[in-house]
Amino acid sequence: VNIPSKLLENAVEQIASLPGIGKKTALRLVLHLLERSPQDIHKFSDSFTQLKALINHCKVCGNLSDFEVCAICSDNRRDQSLICVVEDIRDVMAIEQTQQYKGLYHVLGGIISPMDGIGPTDLNIENLLQRVASGSAKEVIIAIKATMEGETTSFYLYRKLEPYVVSISTLSRGLAVGDELEYTDEVTLGRSILQRQPFDKSLSR
């Protein structure tokens, strides 16, 4: 696509630099944006520069926060003996959404990914070890996605946490709620048989 305006092309290239957005979609979005008032476009633009300038990483757990210490870490009603280690803020939001967890979090800011040049030292791991060494944590839950890179990261964390007096757990793997056996992949199904649970009447509907 050959855009006959440098100004337009520049804006389109910026939008198209976001992952998963092609140049045609970007052009459609920019033309849509251009129909707004100058004030609205300033609001749009400022939201990103403000975010970058003012956002904090919680100095306890590393999660994104408007404050030095995030709302979860500063909430005394939460169980200080549990730390759930996750990749990023989206996982925190997903777990909070379940309303099943009342402990604290530790946000790594990514996972180990040699392909993307991300090693252990690029992640918020050293802080986790200090937190476990000096804090009141009794259990660390490693809640990282079940992909190859996720499993590598989980195993790396397990090895690093092993020396500490803390129990280490991971999310259970198994049949997703609502899934059929015949469409579940064999590794997951195998794990869900090996790690079968005592039948719990209160969970069946």
Add this chain to the structure above:
Amino acid sequence: VNIPSKLLENAVEQIASLPGIGKKTALRLVLHLLERSPQDIHKFSDSFTQLKALINHCKVCGNLSDFEVCAICSDNRRDQSLICVVEDIRDVMAIEQTQQYKGLYHVLGGIISPMDGIGPTDLNIENLLQRVASGSAKEVIIAIKATMEGETTSFYLYRKLEPYVVSISTLSRGLAVGDELEYTDEVTLGRSILQRQPFDKSLSR
């Protein structure tokens, strides 16, 4: 999704205000953006405010342009006797891409759409009539999409242009190149039979 940061939520809402982008995608895009340097984020943001502040509508054809008169209107080698009326800059780009057209354009800036509250007076139509009345145009090609609203707009333009000494044409409708007859909708197939063309050896491959 309940985002635990006002700064983050604000940026996510701005991105999610673009058409076709949901809140989850917006969050993914904003987190991606947040990993860039402050300089890069300023470049990102500035591209939109600069575009809005500095872009022109060509005073001849109404197309978006970095200049008062766009590159096409100010190109003397183009055929001044032909005006192709289109909806927006994307249609100009699509037709230019074909390299089959050497005339000028007239960009309406939309089509008549009562559902969206867009009437004839919201479009760049008055300028077109003045251009036809005072200029050197011999033919106006109405090149507007073949949807119901597009056809309404085409017919409206036809009625407005009828009084002038100018021939009025539209894009041919018919089988798309590469398409099979059995999968072509009946209206298109019917039109392509009614408007059948003398066989042209030079176009067959």
